[in-house]
Amino acid sequence: MSDYFQNIPHIPFEGKDSSNPLSFKYYDAQKNVLGKPLEEHLRMAVCYWHTFNWPGSDPFGGQTFLRPWMESGDPLEQAKDKLENAFSFFEKLGIPYFCFHDVDIAPEGESFSETEKKQKIIIDEVSKKLETSKVKLLWGTANLFSHRRYMAGAATNPDPDIFQYAAAQVKMCMDNTKQLGGQNYVLWGGREGYETILNTNMKQELDQLGRFLSMVAEHKHKIGFKGNLLIEPKPHEPTKHQYDFDSANVFAFLQKFNLENEFKLNVEVNHAILAKHSFEHEIAYALSNNILGSIDINRGDYLVGWDTDQFPNNVEELVLPFYYIFKNGGLGNGGLNMDAKVRRQSIDPEDLFFAHIGSMDTCARTLIAVEKMINDGSYDDFLQKRYQGWDNNKELMNSDSLENIYQRVKSENINPQPQSGRQEYLENLINSYIE
Numbered sequence: 001m002s003d004y005f006q007n008i009p010h011i012p013f014e015g016k017d018s019s020n021p022l023s024f025k026y027y028d029a030q031k032n033v034l035g036k037p038l039e040e041h042l043r044m045a046v047c048y049w050h051t052f053n054w055p056g057s058d059p060f061g062g063q064t065f066l067r068p069w070m071e072s073g074d075p076l077e078q079a080k081d082k083l084e085n086a087f088s089f090f091e092k093l094g095i096p097y098f099c100f101h102d103v104d105i106a107p108e109g110e111s112f113s114e115t116e117k118k119q120k121i122i123i124d125e126v127s128k129k130l131e132t133s134k135v136k137l138l139w140g141t142a143n144l145f146s147h148r149r150y151m152a153g154a155a156t157n158p159d160p161d162i163f164q165y166a167a168a169q170v171k172m173c174m175d176n177t178k179q180l181g182g183q184n185y186v187l188w189g190g191r192e193g194y195e196t197i198l199n200t201n202m203k204q205e206l207d208q209l210g211r212f213l214s215m216v217a218e219h220k221h222k223i224g225f226k227g228n229l230l231i232e233p234k235p236h237e238p239t240k241h242q243y244d245f246d247s248a249n250v251f252a253f254l255q256k257f258n259l260e261n262e263f264k265l266n267v268e269v270n271h272a273i274l275a276k277h278s279f280e281h282e283i284a285y286a287l288s289n290n291i292l293g294s295i296d297i298n299r300g301d302y303l304v305g306w307d308t309d310q311f312p313n314n315v316e317e318l319v320l321p322f323y324y325i326f327k328n329g330g331l332g333n334g335g336l337n338m339d340a341k342v343r344r345q346s347i348d349p350e351d352l353f354f355a356h357i358g359s360m361d362t363c364a365r366t367l368i369a370v371e372k373m374i375n376d377g378s379y380d381d382f383l384q385k386r387y388q389g390w391d392n393n394k395e396l397m398n399s400d401s402l403e404n405i406y407q408r409v410k411s412e413n414i415n416p417q418p419q420s421g422r423q424e425y426l427e428n429l430i431n432s433y434i435e
């Protein structure tokens with residue numbers, strides 16, 4: 001077995017004046033924030049795929065990362081080596097959770113049964129690791145987008161055999177997630193969409209997706225999986241028209257198929273931006289409809305129009321969404337999965353640590369600002385005052401009619417005056433909470 005991270009020590013908390021790049025400046029796991037330890041609020045997770053599988057390729061060049069488990073060799077042995085190194089990474093970082101796709105942790109076989117055997121071998125190894133480790137599984141998911149069989153979709157494929165293959169794969173991955181004590185199960189519909197309506201029967205495909213998700217919900221209850229089922233919206237990538245474009249689109253779809261109580265959302269920061277929303281918009285929408293499940297915390301690039309999956313490092317951008325989340329009771333069963341990768345020139349083991357440390361510090365620093373914001377209450381007061389007129393006008397939301405309102409506007413000579421929205425005042429207020 002290799003020991004890729006052998007030169008990296010356990011990462012300590014040293015505070016913001018430390019000059020040690022391999023230490024936390026803000027992420028003090030046990031610090032009491034809003035009544036409980038910081039790590040229990042943030043529930044941060046390492047994602048297996050970007051941190052241990054992604055080779056550093058881009059459309060113009062291949063692998064840049066030379067990790068021992070990526071060298072040629074027996075794929076099962078490589079998977080075990082990767083697993084050992086992954087757990088050493090989790091422990092040195094002191095991260096409480098991780099997330100994986102089925103194909104990230106074990107190699108695929110020639111047939112479904114062979115793949116299942118290989119999955120079982122590795123899942124049993126993961127089980128053993130979890131027994132002696134503090135790390136837990138935030139969520140598992142099936143990769144229904146990388147293999148060529150899924151090029152025209154998984155649940156939405158024109159070929160029912162591919163639908164069946166995907167269904168079997170999801171069943172297996174849900175069972176494995178349950179075995180590992182996973183707290184959620186995620187579905188990101190990477191290929192559930194289309195390139196051109198020329199070759200696409202949209203109604204048929206949407207019905208297939210509805211049926212597929214109904215079976216997923218049914219299976220959850222059948223096996224007694226207690227975690228949440230989560231759908232992760234994303235627009236335009238990899239297909240031109242994704243069926244799960246954004247939170248509102250997914251919510252409408254769920255309601256159509258009577259699934260709105262079975263699924264919640266896994267909202268990803270950069271997917272929100274790609275949908276031409278802000279992250280806080282997606283969060284506020286999900287919370288307004290009681291469907292926020294979990295977060296993929298990453299960041300995009302202002303100049304590059306695709307999913308760059310960078311580690312979050314900007315507190316200003318996260319304060320408002322975190323405020324909504326934590327004012328509303330927090331992440332519940334969900335967490336902050338760092339669905340992010342280092343840049344392809346960041347080829348050393350310590351680069352993986354710098355990335356994760358920075359993003360954990362950013363989230364911790366944001367939460368500390370949000371605690372001040374909640375305790376201070378000025379922002380909340382502002383919002384309440386802005387809408388307080390509605391407290392004295394309850395009939396408008398219940399029993400009134402256009403006719404009544406029309407009569408009243410005339411008889412009471414209602415002549416409203418516009419009020420300032422105070423955006424700049426609020427921007428300054430929010431910045432004042434950041435330490």
Ligand code: XLS
Binds near residue numbers: 101141234268307339
């Ligand atoms: C891709 C998605 C993916 C999901 C899990 O853009 O973010 O990584 O989180 O399949």
Ligand code: NI
Binds near residue numbers: 339
């Ligand atoms: Ni994601």
Ligand code: NI
Binds near residue numbers: 309
């Ligand atoms: Ni993504």
